[in-house]
Amino acid sequence: MDQKDVLIIGGGAAGFFAAINIAESNSGLNVTILEKSSKVLQKVKVSGGGRCNVTHACFDPKELVSYYPRGEKELLGPFHTFMTGDTIEWFETRGIELKVEDDMRIFPVSNNSQTIIDCFLNSAEKAGIEVLLNQNVNQIKITENGFEVATKTDQFRAENLLITAGGNSKMWELIKKLDHTIVDPVPSLFTFNIKDPLLKNIPGISVPDARISIKGLKRNAHGPVLITHWGLSGPAVLKLSSLAALELAASNYDFRISLNWINSSKDETDEKLRLFKTENPKKKIGLRSPYPEIPRRFWENMLAKASIDPHQNWSDLSKIRLESLSEILTDSTLSVKGKTTFKEEFVTAGGVDLKEINFKRFESRIHPNLYFAGEVLNIDGLTGGFNFQNAWTGGFIAARAISSI
Structure with a gap:
């Protein structure tokens, strides 16, 4: 069984963002991403009509949370820790220039989502993050030493588990078996x-x-x-x-x-x-x-x-x-x-019940060292870059909590 320090289920926006922040903050941690399909970051690819709506030019946490029909109260504290300005700085320090459009949506100057994807892939490679494709998780167990995760082809052990699998009904069923409550999903875009x-x-x-x-x-x-x-x-x-x-x-x-x-x-x-x-x-x-x-x-x-x-x-x-x-x-x-x-940008209301999450760490209140970020939680924002901002914020805070262990 392959031993990992940090295992991340979901090769999407929140997963990559968290993985990079963990590895850059604590290079001693072994970080692995499990992606169920043959490609990563596909939602990033189609976002904003293929341009990637990175975030929204709202810089007041109290105003920003008003754009989240689910998660408004819970995100206020996290947005004081990491929000729009931090997102812009994070990408710009990696050479990605962003622009604000008339409707306040923020895109890469290149107008191409591949710019963001390449940024993640390059940063992950430099940080030594292992990305495993075609790893469809079918079992998660809690053990005395952490977690055991099984896919159709492999088995892994990890001290820390971060789930960023988005609105995935199969993953929600696995999370239910970990004694978490799932709010039934409905479309929200x-x-x-x-x-x-x-x-x-x-x-x-x-x-x-x-x-x-x-x-x-x-x-x-x-x-x-x-x-x-x-x-x-x-x-x-x-x-x-x-x-x-x-x-x-x-x-x-x-x-x-x-x-x-x-x-x-x-x-x-x-x-x-x-x-x-x-x-x-x-x-x-x-x-x-x-x-x-x-x-x-x-x-x-x-x-x-x-x-x-x-x-x-x-x-x-x-x-x-x-x-x-x-x-x-x-x-x-x-x-x-x-x-x-709406196009290919399927967003759902529903997911892990927010009452069961410590939002200072994006950590489970039921199981230590189990973390969630992105749309796997019962959080969804309006169209305009808000769902990605939730992913960046959750990914960053979970990464900070994991890398400090």
């Missing part, structure tokens, strides 16, 4: 499936600042919304899916939403439409929208929904039809029937 004439035949059209809410729930979000072949996506939709992940799972993804496409009040919209009508009496209603953020094709769908002939003049628009158009702009009710995973 997904788009909405909608069939409605308002969205018909206009995929690819986006609105820059819509407000979206779920009927019957005190959940809302605002920001860009993208119309797709299957319904709605974009930052505001993804944020709302994360905030309401548990409630939407309970509804079997059958619910109704309200869209304020222009993020303006009904009264303000009524007044603007009346003024536009007065100033453009002889112009065709379908020629253009009074709102530049509403593209013409979407405007035509709105007119059809309001039963307005796009070829009639503004002067002929009745008060009833004007108010109907105003309501569509500010309070479109749409029925959602199902969800679609």
Whole structure:
């Protein structure tokens, strides 16, 4: 049986980050990563459309935790130890230049996730970290001297075990056998499936600042919304899916939403439409929208929904039809029937119960020297680099605790 000082299950972001920090802090420790597949860091590869959204430019721990529907309270202390500025410094000391984009997401200047992957692989090699592929763990035992881990092909002993296997249902079953509680996982980053004439035949059209809410729930979000072949996506939709992940799972993804496409009040919209009508009496209603953020094709769908002939003049628009158009702009009710995973970035709410973790060390409260970091815990953030920041923070703090032993 192969003896290791530190065994890390999961060759993803949190696993590599922790391994490198352990090895660099305590070169006397033998650190090994077990990855179940033939490739490591695949989630890093697809993140941010292949550019890797490393983190988010929020530098206040109290504000940063507000972006985590699950884990807000628990991450406050850890973020005072390691957060966004520390992440930026960590990568820059390894020659990786980062940039902040207009929406405050942070990417490598190269715009290529391979830059981050190469940074991890090179740092791991220099630190002497052993990375073993195709090691699908099927058993974990607690022993007097630490842990025994078995895969289909090998067996390992380790004094310290760090699990960073992400939202892996098989791993959660193994963790249950270690007397830990697993909060049942549900998707927390997904788009909405909608069939409605308002969205018909206009995929690819986006609105820059819509407000979206779920009927019957005190959940809302605002920001860009993208119309797709299957319904709605974009930052505001993804944020709302994360905030309401548990409630939407309970509804079997059958619910109704309200869209304020222009993020303006009904009264303000009524007044603007009346003024536009007065100033453009002889112009065709379908020629253009009074709102530049509403593209013409979407405007035509709105007119059809309001039963307005796009070829009639503004002067002929009745008060009833004007108010109907105003309501569509500010309070479109749409029925959602199902969800679609957002690209390949599958994120779940669920995982190891946070009450069972000491967040000063990211260590199990049940078994000493057993650590968890990343999405294996019941922590998930909104889209925008927050899930990676959780991985970096957890990986760093667990590494510090392990390397000091």
